[in-house]
Amino acid sequence: MSDKRPLLDTSDIESEKDGIMGAKESSLLMTGITYKSTTVAPTVVWYGRQLLVRRKLFVGLLVVFIFSYFLIGPADVLDLDNVDSIVQVHHQSNVLDREVNQKLLLPKGYLVYSNQCRIVDLDPYKREVMRHFKRVSYKPCKQRLPLTQMRYDDHTRRYVLSINSTAFQSYHVKNVLSCCYMGVERVSESNVSYTHCEHFKSKAQISNTTDSVIVKCSTEKGQIYINGHATIPERLQIRQRLKQWKRRDQGRRVPSVLMIGIDSISRVNLIRAMPKTAQYLYDNDWFELAGYNKIDDNTFPNIMALMVGYNLSNAMKYCNPYVSGGLDKCDFVWKLYKKHGYVTSYGEDAVKINTFNYLKKGFKQPPVDYYLRPYLSAAEKLLDGNVVLGLPHCLGFETESEHVYNYALEFARRYRNDSFFGFFWTNTHSHGDISQTSSMDDYLKDYLQRLLAQGTLEHSIVVFFSDHGLRFGPTRSTWSGHLEERLPFLFIWLPPFLRAERPEFVKALRENRNRLTTPYDLHMTLKHILTLSGRTGKLETLDGAKDCPQCQSLLLPVPLNRSCEDVAIEDHWCTCWSYKAINKNSKTMRHLGERVVHYLNDYVTSFRNGSLAHLCQPLTLQGISAAYKARLSDDDPSQTQIYWLTFSTAPNQALYEATVRYNKSSTSEDNVQVTGSVSRLNSYSGEADCMNDFAIKKYCYCHHKSG
Template sequence: MRITCKVTIKAVAIFLAILFLIKHSFHNWSFEHFAGKLHENNEERKNQSTCILPKLNPYDAQVLPFLSPSWNPLKKCKVSTKMHTELKDGVLKQLINSTSTCFYRCLYRNAEDRYAAGEWFLMQSNKSYREECDFIEIHCCTFVRTTFRYIHSQVHKPKLKHFQAEDISHPSVLIFLLDSVSSSTATRSASKTIKVLRENFEAVQFHYHNKVGLNSRPNAFAIFAGVRTAFLDADRFLEKSVPELIDSCRKGLNREETITFDFINNNYATLITEDWVGAFSWPDCVGYGFAPTDHYTSPLIIRSTSGRHKTVFDNYFYYGRCKETFHRVVNYAGKFLKVYENIAKFAVVWLSHPAHNTINGVYRIDEFLANFFHDNMKLLEGSFVFFMSDHGLRLGAVRSTQVGYLEDNNPLLIVAVPKYLRRNAQLMHNLQLNSQTHTSHYDIFGTLYDIIHTAQETQFQEWNMKDFRNELGETRGSFRTRSLLRPIMLNRTCDEMEIPDEFCLCKRGFQAVSKHSEVVKMAARHLLEFINNRIKRFGLQTSCSILSLSNVSVLAGDNKIFVAEKSEGGGRLRLVIITTPGNAKIEAEMRKNYSQYNIISTSVSNFKLVIVKFV
């Protein structure tokens, strides 16, 4: 067999397909003679009716070696692009100092993953232009050489559309989401932003917020639709193991269940601005299926970051102006807040690029974000603000530590309420108490539903405990869904919140076991065999190499592996192996069932996307 080292998009797709098939096949691979070899001194697993939450230290010794607060790829950047045009107060014009020939055209929102472009118009240096579009692309050149490429943005308010006024019964909502940022990461690297939110918005940070799925998509479904798209362990959730939305990638969001449309239907001005592929549509999925909001930044991002002109936009629009995608979309969001002042708004800002691949990404944007919230403080006085994340960092070496594993499961969540509600003692007391309890993204959905529907019944003045089953049904309105603005009362377990064990924040009684022990070696071999059998079972051996075991990843330091856990008649072992070719890290959990151990297929995940070599 000839092995090549070339990594392609096809390689990525096939490897992700393997993991999907592994996770969702629900076949438990058993192996004998493993049960009796567990570490004899393991603690008994805590009763499933209780949840003991961990006290995470943002400055834990395991994390410190990976921190680099001064990291900033634009630190030495100097503006090199001279502006040839300007868009000011809705007026577009060519600057008098430009000697180039310039053209402009409008870019229109068309769908989540594409845009429509108007025709090109020649600009004259002595003329002004007004266009009723949010994004205007500029191309200036001399003969055949490009001298300027840019996209101006404005927020053009539809003239004939009626919008709801912002008032005590119709507060605005801003969801500002930093992808891949844990609560601890924010504490370490967003101190200026958090200070502004605490001192000027009286915001409350939630310390035990739990992700409910592996990556952005399942967590986004929970936040905006209250729907579980992930599989659960069939042995633990006998009647709930299958996702509530089957084939969510192909079907996308259900309009009747998605909270975005509740705000749209109530005549809110709406915005979705993302600096990368949409959370619902990555990698090649259907989300909304169209651009659902009044303002949507797909034309800006898709046009400037993909296709054959990407490098040109990098040179003139981004690095030539010492800007990145997050600067562009956040500034656009600021314009939205200004244009729709005193109008009820529902806005989602989702930033993926700054922190998706590095634990140090937020340091460099902290001051920028702090300025955004400070400068828009007046405009946000009538808003609920959710400064949050979908999950913690999933990539890189820090994720291979025990603390990194926990941080991945504990995304950032900070909540602020409108200024007129900050004097409501019951509401603020609820927030403070709930910030110390176990919450999840399903509660974000419950809170958004509360804001647009339930709280209006009492003019946002009474904040007693609320069960949403009558409104949302037995599934979406169950015990897993609570409003963060109302008493949650109990510290719910991951079982009650329908959070898979591998993402659960509750302490689980794990202990360290040497990675050189026979029990770990045996487990690693069987996990590898489990994966290779999947490759063969689904006929992928012609595309993918059979994997070999390279090493067992150390997560607790001192050559200790994750650890083993006991319970009545059973227990678990959480394991990470490194395979070749490809140097991929694959994580899984195994369950002891009296005389044998089973690999829990839903727990198998790859958190270091290094693709196997292809034939």
């Protein structure tokens, strides 16, 4: 395998040249002043002074250019119009000990470097991406504080809803204030009901049978306030379970698990868009897994690999999300934790696109002890709010993502002295845009500090992670976008007591920072953590990652010479190879493009036994946008070559990306193999409204669109 850095698209190289040429031309314009007379007249003195000023300006710009050249790298010229969006992050913990630091030294420019896998360390500030990035400021949803507040009373073991006296004055209530609250009750995944609205004056105790409430306040002039509060009420059955298992522990410390996930954030965009959060993680000894590679296209299959250990095919086979109760059959990790005495919780924002609900049936029964979906379903319908980039943003006084984060914080606080497993996921500030998530940088840094302040980090393993990078938009068709989409971020926190008891875990996580890792490995890690409780047998007694037999816990050293094939990553998602640009107009590339489009049409035609084929128009190849060839290992005996193509189709004007294996020496029909799935790079909103299956939607162009 070559050790050269993957080549950029030629258009990227040309833009670099144009940027440098522009700097030279402007410098000539700055200094191009001539004199016709040698007499030192006032006018000449004035011009001389102007010349001196312009020379100083030129020198200043030259210094900026040289600094940016070495800061950003020679592949791109710093975008001076967007320099305020760059906040440098030191991409390594300041507390790594010298021995481990020496062991992790890599050739410059790589995250993973072995004979089997070489993952490039992308520059977060490349111009091809930064030209589309603009830092977004955080804006509070309301200018005043909420009129009501909710707190848990440790003495009565119930939540108390009360009027916030500090905020009361800002509402300028001159008449009698009438407030009431109604409980939110789950009917199904898509429906909720409400209890009778109970009136209260200054405060009210909430029944432990109520999970969340909607509060309304009115004066004689009408309603002046509405808000919602999600709670973690005390439950006798849960408390008995915790006590029963705690007696078995016999004083043994049992680590809890808190998972905080953000949709569509690459490792690089975490650094770019949330530099304060990233720097906090690096500086406070969180363990980064920098070679974390996704295993499939979108959220659902990557989360299924993490939470169940299945690839998409087996997830659809054994726990069909299109059938009511199908997902309930899955052996989710949270079920395993609950079985062994943990209290469990799951929350996710943007209810319409929830991981287990978008074009799916969801859960027939609540999947965990504390389930946030019913509350957010009610909040999205009833609370004042707005939409940003097509997704709910503000819900009442907080963004919807803050509702999830605060729910997770309260869950961890309520059960800080017990064993818990919490899984919390947000979509709304990250799903559709490379810049929007920057608005949450200060919040998330503070949030991690709040977890520390309330003691969660003293006894809990915290997993801070994503599923993949941005899948759509103008940056996605760039070289950076291609890699970013496949390399989400992953950080793991170990509590101090576990670091002291098991120093080999610390050593393994530091070694694994620069190894190829996957969601299957994280699945095995969660199972490994459960064995640390002493409530199960050894690690070997738990089923492994069902669809990745060679995957393992990240608390154990991961082999350096892992390949994508070893860990069930198909070619299309693999970031281990470098590619070189080749002639996109060659007969071979045209042939491969035609074969891929033929593959897409066959896929649509045969999907669900052909029952949906009549809804979609056949696609034809419009053109090849770019073509690349993988640089495989020099000792690879195979005659097969791997190509990566981006191409467009008609009539849907779609831009796709495919990775194919091509055996040129073979004459059989299967000498071209499409690996993974074919990625859609541009939006298909409105094109496939006739289709309700997420697996086929991006390849379908409904017949009625041509009408």
